[in-house]
Amino acid sequence: xxxxPPVALFIYFARLIGPVARAENLTFSYAWLPSLGxxxxxxxxxxxxxxxxxxxxxxxxxxxxxxxxxxxHPEQGIFFSYMLAxxxxxxxxxxxxxxxxxxxxxxxxxxxxxFLIGFxxxxxxxxxxALQALLVTGLGGVALLAGFVLMGNIGATLEISxxxxxxxxxxxxTLYLPVLVLVLAGGFTKSAQVxxxxxxxxxxxxxxxxxxxxxxxxxxxxxxYLLARLSPVLSGTAIWTAIVTxxxxxxxxxxxxxxxxxxxxxxxxxxxxxxxxxxxxxLLGIGGPIAIQACLVFLLAHALYKGALFLVAGVIDHAxxxxxxxxxxxxxxxxxxxxxxxxxxxxxxxxxxPHLGFVGKELVYKAILTExxxxxxLGAMLLTSISFVTVAGVVAYRxxxxxxxxxxxxxxxxxLSLWLGPALLAGSGLIIGIRPALVDAWLVAPAAAAxxxxxxxxxxxxxxxxxYSLLLTGFAFAAGIxxxxxxxxxxxxxxxxxxxxxxxxxxxxxxxxxxxxxxARATTGFLQSGHLxxxxxxxxxxxxxxxxxxxxxxxxSLDLSRWSDVRVHExxxxxxxxxxxxxxxxxxxxxxxxVSLGVVGYxxxxxxxxxxxxxxxMTQFAIESLSVVLLxxxxxRLPEIERYSKTSERIRDALPALTFGGLMTVLVLxxxxxxxxxxxxxxxxxxxxxxxxxxxxxxxxxxxxxGLDTMGEITVLSIAAIGVFSLLKLFLYSKxxxxxxx
Amino acid sequence: MSSLxxxxxxxxxxxxxxxxxxxxxxxxxNLPGGGFVGGLVGASAFALYCLAHGVExxxxxxxxxxxxxxxxxxxxxxxSGCLSLLVGLPFMTGLWSRDGVVVLGKIGTPxxxxxxxxxxxxxxxxxxxxxxxxx
Numbered sequence: 001x002x003x004x005p006p007v008a009l010f011i012y013f014a015r016l017i018g019p020v021a022r023a024e025n026l027t028f029s030y031a032w033l034p035s036l037g038x039x040x041x042x043x044x045x046x047x048x049x050x051x052x053x054x055x056x057x058x059x060x061x062x063x064x065x066x067x068x069x070x071x072x073h074p075e076q077g078i079f080f081s082y083m084l085a086x087x088x089x090x091x092x093x094x095x096x097x098x099x100x101x102x103x104x105x106x107x108x109x110x111x112x113x114x115f116l117i118g119f120x121x122x123x124x125x126x127x128x129x130a131l132q133a134l135l136v137t138g139l140g141g142v143a144l145l146a147g148f149v150l151m152g153n154i155g156a157t158l159e160i161s162x163x164x165x166x167x168x169x170x171x172x173x174t175l176y177l178p179v180l181v182l183v184l185a186g187g188f189t190k191s192a193q194v195x196x197x198x199x200x201x202x203x204x205x206x207x208x209x210x211x212x213x214x215x216x217x218x219x220x221x222x223x224x225y226l227l228a229r230l231s232p233v234l235s236g237t238a239i240w241t242a243i244v245t246x247x248x249x250x251x252x253x254x255x256x257x258x259x260x261x262x263x264x265x266x267x268x269x270x271x272x273x274x275x276x277x278x279x280x281x282x283l284l285g286i287g288g289p290i291a292i293q294a295c296l297v298f299l300l301a302h303a304l305y306k307g308a309l310f311l312v313a314g315v316i317d318h319a320x321x322x323x324x325x326x327x328x329x330x331x332x333x334x335x336x337x338x339x340x341x342x343x344x345x346x347x348x349x350x351x352x353x354p355h356l357g358f359v360g361k362e363l364v365y366k367a368i369l370t371e372x373x374x375x376x377x378l379g380a381m382l383l384t385s386i387s388f389v390t391v392a393g394v395v396a397y398r399x400x401x402x403x404x405x406x407x408x409x410x411x412x413x414x415x416l417s418l419w420l421g422p423a424l425l426a427g428s429g430l431i432i433g434i435r436p437a438l439v440d441a442w443l444v445a446p447a448a449a450a451x452x453x454x455x456x457x458x459x460x461x462x463x464x465x466x467x468y469s470l471l472l473t474g475f476a477f478a479a480g481i482x483x484x485x486x487x488x489x490x491x492x493x494x495x496x497x498x499x500x501x502x503x504x505x506x507x508x509x510x511x512x513x514x515x516x517x518x519x520a521r522a523t524t525g526f527l528q529s530g531h532l533x534x535x536x537x538x539x540x541x542x543x544x545x546x547x548x549x550x551x552x553x554x555x556x557s558l559d560l561s562r563w564s565d566v567r568v569h570e571x572x573x574x575x576x577x578x579x580x581x582x583x584x585x586x587x588x589x590x591x592x593x594x595v596s597l598g599v600v601g602y603x604x605x606x607x608x609x610x611x612x613x614x615x616x617x618m619t620q621f622a623i624e625s626l627s628v629v630l631l632x633x634x635x636x637r638l639p640e641i642e643r644y645s646k647t648s649e650r651i652r653d654a655l656p657a658l659t660f661g662g663l664m665t666v667l668v669l670x671x672x673x674x675x676x677x678x679x680x681x682x683x684x685x686x687x688x689x690x691x692x693x694x695x696x697x698x699x700x701x702x703x704x705x706x707g708l709d710t711m712g713e714i715t716v717l718s719i720a721a722i723g724v725f726s727l728l729k730l731f732l733y734s735k736x737x738x739x740x741x742x
Numbered sequence: 743m744s745s746l747x748x749x750x751x752x753x754x755x756x757x758x759x760x761x762x763x764x765x766x767x768x769x770x771x772n773l774p775g776g777g778f779v780g781g782l783v784g785a786s787a788f789a790l791y792c793l794a795h796g797v798e799x800x801x802x803x804x805x806x807x808x809x810x811x812x813x814x815x816x817x818x819x820x821x822s823g824c825l826s827l828l829v830g831l832p833f834m835t836g837l838w839s840r841d842g843v844v845v846l847g848k849i850g851t852p853x854x855x856x857x858x859x860x861x862x863x864x865x866x867x868x869x870x871x872x873x874x875x876x877x
Contacts, residue, residue, distance in 0.1 A: 614774040618766075622782035626867060629789045633874045694852070695772035702776060703852040703859065704836050710855075711819050714862040718812045721866040725809070728873040 003067070006059035006087060013052045020049045021446050023455065027097065027161075036100075037158045043097035046446025050296065051094040051218075051225055053443070054303050058217045059087045061421035065311055066209040068417040069318065079119060083213070086112035090218050094225055099148040099158045102226075106144060106186070109222060110137045113214050117206040129202040132509065136199045140189025144226070147182030150175050151233070160229065164453060167233045180234055183226070184243060191223025191277045194251040198506035200274055204266040208314020211266060212421075216273050216306035224280045224299065228292075232453050235287050245285030249380045251278025256387035260487070261495050265313045265323045265395055269306065272349070272391050275384055276302045279364065286371050289448070293458055294363035296447050300439065301348060301360040301429060308345035308425035309395060312338055315418055316399055321409035325394055326488075330404035334411040337419045339400040344426040346396030348433065350389040350480065351473055354462050356433035358473070361385065363460075365469035382472055389480020390487060397484075436460030533653075540656050547663055551670070570610060577603035590638060594631045598624055615698040745794070752794040756803070759787030767860050777856035781863025789871050797875040808872060811865030819858035822851045 019026060026044040033039075044052070063083060070076045089108035096102040111134070118130030152158040154173050155166045163170070170176060187193075192200040203215055214220070227234075227244070234240060255275030262268050276298070283295040315338055316331065317323045332339040348357035368377050399405070432438050437460070445458035483490060527538070580599035587593035605620035684697050684705065694700035702710050763784035770776030792800035826835035838850035 615776065615779070618774060619779045619782065622779055622786060626782060626786050626789060629786070629793065630871065630874065632793075633871065696770060696774065696776070698774075699770045699776040699856070700852075702778065703856045707823070707852070707855060708833075710859060711823065714819060714859055715816060717866045718816055718862055721812060721869040722809075724870045725873045728876070 003060050003063040005084060006056045006063060009091070010053065010056035010060055013049060013056055016044055016049055017053075017442050020044060020046055021442050023446070023449070029097075032101075037152065038100045039098050039159070040101060041097040041159060042092075042095040043161055044095060045450040046443070046448070047225070047228060047450040048094045050300070050443050050447045051221070052091055054221075054300070055087060055090050055094065055218050058213055058303065058307055058425075059083075061307075061424060062209045062213045062311075064417050065212075065314075065421045066207075068415055069209055069314060070207065075119070079116075079207075082112055082115045082119070083209075086116060086214065086219075090222070093222055097160050099152060099160055099163070100145075102160070103141065103145050103148055106190070106222065106226075107138065107141050109219050110134055110141060110190075113137070113203075113210075113219055116210045116214060117203045119207055119210065120205065123205070126205040129199075129205040133199045133203050135513075136189050136196055136509070140186045140196070143182045143189075144186025147179050147186065150179045150182065154179070164232045167236070170233055171237055176234075176237075177239065180239060180243070183230060183234065184247075187223035187226045188247065188281075189223070190226070191220050191281065192251075192274050193223075193247050193278060193281060194254050194274075195505040195508070197251060197254065197274045198504065198509065201267050201270045202506070204264070204270050208266070208310060208317060211270070212307050212310035212314070215270065216310050217303040220273065220277055221280075221299065221303070224277065224284070224295075227281065227284050228295070228451050231284060231287065231451055235284070241285055241287070243285075245282050245377070248278045248280070248282030248285050249377055251275070252282060252384050253380050254278070256384040257494075259391050260387055260483070261491055263324050263326050263491070265316065265325050265328075265399070266310070268325070268391055268395060269309055269313060272388065273302075273306060275387070276306070279381070279384065282377065283364065283367055286367055286377075288367070288370060289452065289456065290363065290370055291367035292448050292451050293444060293456075294360065294367040296444050297356070297363055297460065298360035300432075300443070301356040304425045304429040304432075305345040305348040305355075305357055308341055308422040308429070309349065311418075311422045311425070312342040312345070313395070315414050315422075319409050319411040319414065320405070320407040322407045325398050327407050328399035328405040329402045330400070331411055332400040333404075335400075335413055335419075337423060338414060341419065341422040341426040342396045342400065344430055345422065346392035348426070348429045350392035350477065351385060352477065354430070354433045356429045356436075359433055359436055359460055359462055361473065362467075362469050365472055369468065378472075382476055385473065385476035386479045386483060389477055390483040393481065393484040394487060433462060436462060537653065537656060540660050544656060544660055544663055547667065551663070551667065570607075573603055573606055573610075577607075590635055594628070594635065598628055601627070613698075615696065748790075749794040752791050756787050756791050759790070760784055763787065763860075767856065770856060771853065777859030778863055781860040782867065784860070784864045785867035785871070788868055792871060792875055797872055801872065804868070808865045808868035811861045812869065813865075815858045815861030815863075815865060818861065819855055822854040822858060825851050 016026065028040075028042045030040040063080065066076075066079065066083070070079055073079070086109060089105045089112055092105035093102060093109060096105055114130045114134040117133050118127050120126040148158070151163060151170060154170050154175060155163045157163060170179065173179075189196045200215055200220065204211055206214070235244075252275050255271045255273070255278055259268050259271035259275065262271065280295050280299055280302075283291045283298070313323065315335070316328065319335070320328060320331070322328065344355070348355035351358050351361035364381065365378075368374050368381055371377060440458045440460040444460065445456050448456040448458055529535075577600055580596045580603065583596040584593050584600065587596060601620065601624040605617045605624065608614075608617035608620060681697075684701055687705075688694055688697045688700045694704070763780045763782075765780075766775035766783060767777055767780035768775075770780065788800055788804060791803060823833055826837055827833060829837070831837075836850055836852045
């Protein structure tokens with residue numbers, strides 16, 4: 001049932017192949033935040049269509065497969081909803097035509113992949129792997145957002161289809177390098193390039209369908225999609241080639257090498273995926289029509305064969321209870337269809353004719369040979385091909401043929417829904433390999449045209465005639481088989497020399513995480529000391545800094561000319577308030593302090609009354625009365641006042657207090673010295689009745705002009721009340737509980 | 743601390759203070775007063791009763807849990823702000839009835855908002871006072 005949406009989407013996208021190949025413009029647009037240039041615009045062209053077909057097609061197969069793979073799992077429904085959510089975000093990512101929209105979907109894929117990797121949330125390893133993937137790809141996402149914003153500023157638009165034609169302007173801009181680095185950071189983290197590759201093998205904690213779907217066919221290719229999509233804007237410069245190509249090549253080699261050191265079948269596949277991603281990135285770095293074409297064909301081939309291999313790995317794990325290839329063997333007798341599908345897919349990955357993998361690999365060689373300084377890349381590619389051949393033997397030959405392995409489970413012929421996916425994927429790889437004409441004009445050419453912004457002819461052929469690259473393939477095949485025969489001793493020798501576990505990027509990640517936690521703990525410990533007194537000090541000093549900092553650069557004009565206006569009762573009131581304040585500070589008992597504080601409060605309220613602010617005065621009186629009630633309630637619970645602080649501490653507290661008081665005085669004098677036009681009050685007085693139908697300006701400000709502030713304030717009040725309530729109840733509860741049990 | 747004078751007086755002060763608080767709330771739009779001060783006066787009425795008769799009696803007089811006032815007030819504030827969205831105006835635009843209502847006069851969303859402030863203030867103060875006087 002759950003497979004219906006992806007199947008329907010696949011059919012829908014398949015019907016778009018014709019219109020896209022004819023280069024029709026298929027755009028959907030809906031205004032979202034037009035003021036910021038962020039719109040819901042979707043655009044279908046060759047590149048997005050290729051990805052959309054992969055996403056929906058693989059999605060359908062994987063969901064059918066998961067129906068059996070997770071049959072009877074209590075959280076199967078949740079799994080399907082995560083899976084479909086991921087598919088929707090991934091489709092959104094490849095179809096989005098607005099940079100910010102693309103970023104939103106980009107992060108949504110990270111989020112849904114977090115849930116999918118951590119699906120088995122009872123295990124700490126799965127949770128850690130999920131968090132690792134989320135943090136690494138999430139950080140890359142933030143970099144990507146920054147890159148998009150910069151690019152949007154340069155191009156004055158966020159629509160990708162418009163940015164694509166501003167390549168020259170962006171490449172010659174001074175901010176080109178930051179944009180490039182930020183976008184690459186996004187793409188490299190998502191597509192697991194060295195040194196960010198470590199999250200991908202860890203993500204193998206996910207169930208097999210997830211690894212198939214996210215970590216081989218779709219999500220990790222989002223980075224490839226991004227760089228391919230933006231290559232008309234960013235590529236073609238020396239810096240692009242100098243960064244992208246070596247990164248890709250190093251990743252390709254690292255993945256190929258590490259794949260040979262592992263025995264867990266899913267990890268082996270994960271490392272070869274990293275290697276393949278590196279190869280794709282390298283091709284994008286090289287650029288040019290042949291490299292682009294090679295990139296697209298190899299991407300398709302890789303999705304097909306790697307998807308099949310991952311699905312087979314899941315079935316093997318399920319049936320035998322182990323993923324360790326050294327313990328597997330002889331499964332051909334119990335699951336022949338699986339064995340054949342796996343063998344076909346593995347041959348495609350090894351680049352053996354007549355599979356699509358061979359077509360792809362030939363193109364890759366051809367692309368590298370066009371590059372002028374190609375010797376290093378050619379060597380890297382050759383080594384990678386050798387590794388791929390060996391890995392094909394390890395994952396496809398070793399588990400199925402030879403002696404029967406020693407494993408806990410009892411293997412049996414899997415049901416239709418489990419073998420359908422691998423068989424279809426491996427089969428289509430073979431069929432397309434024999435008849436490349438099935439895809440060249442319909443899928444590859446429009447996609448290449450979308451990357452190069454001009455119509456492209458793509459003619460794929462299985463047989464290119466005898467060529468230099470054919471020789472390389474043959475050599476790689478022979479060498480790969482040789483390494484396969486010596487695989488066990490190779491592993492033990494290289495495994496003992498492997499420092500990546502101890503000093504590799506995965507450890508950097510751990511150090512970074514512990515470092516961040518330590519810094520956060522230290523900061524929290526310093527700021528959240530638990531002493532109310534300290535909080536007040538920080539707040540007041542901050543306020544002094546902010547107010548003083550903005551006040552002092554300006555020339556102050558204090559209005560001191562109105563001293564003579566002071567009337568006798570005002571003077572008396574001021575003296576009373578000051579005396580009461582001194583009394584509060586010097587008070588020896590709590591009750592004196594409370595009463596003196598009350599005198600200060602009422603004095604201020606009287607001030608309000610004298611200066612015709614009856615609203616404020618009334619509120620102040622009510623507040624003061626309630627404070628007395630509140631203090632009376634808590635007063636007799638508090639211990640008798642003591643001299644808590646030393647004289648030096650009192651001076652330390654007095655300094656900010658007096659500074660703050662002085663600053664407020666200056667502030668008030670400055671404000672009153674302002675001309676009447678600069679103040680806000682006339683505006684409110686004039687607009688209160690016509691606009692808000694109220695004569696009481698204070699109240700109109702509260703409920704109408706600044707109503708949003710009031711809403712925030714009442715919310716804060718409520719939160720404070722809930723805080724008081726819960727703290728007291730919690731305290732009572734913990735105090736009463738022992739009594740109840742007695 | 744029971745005082746006969748206080749407990750006798752609060753019996754009459756409570757309704758009077760409550761009346762005053764509602765009066766302050768209603769006149770607030772054109773004359774000194776408003777939801778905030780009205781809520782404070784209303785709360786002090788119950789606080790006084792609480793001091794005189796104890797927290798249990800004060801709770802019985804109020805009948806409703808003060809936290810309900812808080813929630814209702816916040817909800818009312820949000821609703822009064824959202825009403826203008828329905829007619830296509832920005833959030834919290836004031837809407838007014840064209841004709842006056844008996845006693846209340848013209849009513850509009852700011853008045854509803856003021857009532858919401860009243861309820862929240864009443865609820866907050868009473869929640870704190872009741873929690874403190876329990877135990």
